[in-house]
């Protein structure tokens with residue numbers, strides 16, 4: 009008797025053109041044999057107890073296959089196409105066998121050389137479909153012949169199974185030899201220079217490409233359905249699918265929530281402890297509990313020290329008294345098909361009496377002394393005694409979060425099976441990159457996070473996954489930036505800039521005449537850091553590479569005027585600028601502010617013409633403005649996002665200023681800036697396609713983003729990826745810090761607030777009252793509303809005028825309310841948070857924020873920044889609904905530096921919330937990374953992305969990376 013491995017290709021193809029492979033035949037085999045009309049096939053096959061096939065001679069076997077396949081043409085060779093049981097007449101059996109074997113590569117007969125099921129050319133989808141077949145779980149569900157099925161798991165199929173790991177390894181061993189060697193890329197490629205030896209370079213890039221191609225096929229393994237996991241029933245597959253684990257990759261990305269400290273047992277074992285034991289299997293039985301319920305019970309006897317052991321390691325402990333504890337390892341099965349004796353027998357046979365095993369997991373105490381139950385466990389059979397010290401080591405035990413009804417234990421099991429089948433070469437990131445950043449390879453990272461040998465390994469694995477989250481985002485952002493550029497020199501220039509951020513500056517004498525005159529006309533002198541910022545920006549503007557810079561600084565530090573100067577610089581060289589802000593109010597304010605400044609300018613030949621374009625601009629006027637932008641008559645347009653509408657076209661846009669970027673939200677911002685970048689550059693490119701001017705003219709516009717929330721570098725890097733940063737560190741002279749108080753909003757508290765307000769008003773001050781909502785709602789009666797407040801405050805302060813401002817008012821009503829407050833017609837302005845962004849009324853000197861705990865720290869700092877913008881000493885009162893919420897607000901009392909506050913906010917609320925997205929801490933792009941603590945990994949990811957792109961701008965040399973990139977979200981977030 010011998011086992012026969014079948015690999016049969018039926019001579020037809022299924023709908024998707026995939027060969028029907030041997031698992032189909034195997035699954036059909038029992039059915040065919042059990043049907044009466046095919047009983048002869050069953051007899052011929054002599055289907056044995058273990059599903060193996062007995063043969064008396066080779067010819068007979070081939071005939072049998074032919075019969076079972078029910079296709080005479082399956083074996084075309086005449087001598088085997090014989091339905092009789094006769095021995096083939098060809099005397100040269102071996103030779104004929106070889107012919108047959110070539111045709112059916114997995115038929116292993118007599119002395120014919122075994123043909124491997126999969127050679128190196130097999131792709132992982134094939135391997136995986138094979139894997140899915142090998143356990144026969146599908147048979148289990150489909151077949152009525154339970155005994156045959158179950159036995160076949162242990163018999164024929166297990167013999168096939170044993171082939172797989174080797175074969176799988178052989179298919180990857182070749183590339184692993186490469187990767188185990190020195191760096192994949194020669195040093196010159198690492199540094200992005202050209203190799204002096206073209207032959208070496210060609211060879212290396214061929215190797216790299218080969219590795220990348222292997223990684224592509226490895227990656228496709230992760231994209232396979234979870235159905236390809238060995239031994240997965242259809243029901244489990246469906247459950248996993250419904251829980252969102254559609255692919256192996258998704259499943260393997262279900263990371264442990266935490267790790268239990270897996271310890272060696274001590275004298276006292278407590279319920280719920282995670283322990284690791286070495287012991288002997290005493291019994292292993294599949295037990296039928298009812299007609300539809302069964303379980304496997306493996307009883308393991310373990311010797312443990314009766315006294316406390318210092319070493320904690322069972323294997324080392326040979327002294328002192330010992331006692332035996334009994335572990336009852338249990339696995340449960342529901343369903344009638346699991347109660348069949350053959351199934352139960354085969355379950356029980358998985359472990360043999362006397363086997364030395366290592367068991368780890370959670371123990372539950374049982375009624376009898378020294379007996380413990382384990383339902384959540386790992387069991388490893390130890391081959392020899394030398395294994396023991398390693399296994400007895402304490403290590404982390406992964407604890408998974410459950411998902412949609414799938415228990416942590418189930419997930420742990422399934423994931424472990426997935427990990428087992430994971431090929432080695434799945435990493436799209438070249439090895440020299442992972443090596444230089446001290447990262448695990450992806451395969452090791454999956455192993456390390458799911459089955460760590462130490463907490464260190466788990467940590468390293470986590471680092472690798474965080475790195476990936478950041479890296480692909482950085483790569484996507486930079487990749488897209490590079491795509492927007494024309495020449496290789498431009499691309500190299502851009503990468504160079506990010507690689508070596510130098511402080512470059514163009515000093516005043518290099519500025520255009522217009523910029524210099526504008527500077528002169530300002531009613532104040534710029535602070536030192538304002539000057540530095542202008543110089544840095546203008547240096548960028550003079551370069552033929554599009555700038556992408558984030559100008560950040562605390563509230564009221566004077567960013568606007570810096571941006572105006574940048575606009576003047578491009579206008580002075582004959583180009584146009586666009587200034588985009590998130591609210592209409594702010595657009596109007598900037599527009600009026602700029603007109604005022606331009607008026608002060610001494611007469612020059614061509615004063616820049618400025619236009620205001622918002623959603624409320626009447627259509628006739630808007631058309632005229634658009635026309636003047638198209639002809640180049642208007643050199644600067646200030647407006648809201650209507651500026652990036654398709655209708656707006658520029659004649660020569662060179663600079664786009666985007667104010668208060670974080671207000672646009674993470675996703676919106678991504679779309680926004682890419683649309684801005686792409687649409688503007690393509691417009692210009694199209695317009696200048698036939699121009700005779702140099703490539704310089706068709707360059708994408710420079711982008712200057714301004715952030716009122718000083719964003720920590722890590723967050724900025726994560727969100728903008730490719731941006732240079734300029735930070736204004738000082739405030740205009742004479743500014744006094746805003747004195748901040750936090751009080752509880754009870755009757756007594758409000759009395760105090762009203763007193764302070766009166767005091768302020770009597771000394772000529774102006775007061776903002778900020779409310780969380782416009783109107784009171786039944787759902788949230790505790791929230792104070794601006795509309796209701798108007799009545800009571802007007803009544804209380806009858807000698808003063810009150811105004812109302814909120815987002816539901818029409819554009820001109822808002823403008824009017826703000827204008828009246830600015831002019832002093834109203835002294836109290838009741839408002840919602842619409843004033844948070846950029847409103848600049850220098851003589852406003854007091855702010856009261858109602859239900860202040862409803863706002864984030866950075867947001868409150870922004871609001872507070874609306875006062876203290878002039879010379880008058882200012883106050884801000886944060887009114888908390890309850891005493892318990894005062895704690896958080898106190899941070900603002902003691903801190904006035906927005907940069908630190910933004911960091912505190914980041915730590916307290918997480919980056920998602922900081923950016924105005926209501927979610928607890930995570931930005932969706934980063935499921936496991938925490939920006940507030942993983943900043944250094946982000947920086948590394950940024951460098952790695954630069955390194956990759958400087959080797960291959962279009963990622964053509966890294967197909968696996970390119971594929972991975974396109975499968976991740978960032979590109980669509982960027983507006984693709």
Ligand SMILES: Nc1ncnc2c1ncn2[C@@H]1O[C@H](COP(=O)(O)OP(=O)(O)OP(=O)(O)O)[C@@H](O)[C@H]1O
Pocket residue numbers: 532533534535538561562563564565566567568569715716740741845846847848850873877
């Ligand atoms: N160097 C300076 N000296 C005196 N006043 C200045 C100076 N720079 C700006 N200002 C004034 O400070 C006020 C705040 O400036 P601006 O609105 O540009 O600040 P900002 O940084 O944009 O603030 P926000 O973040 O609140 O939008 C304005 O009234 C502006 O005229």
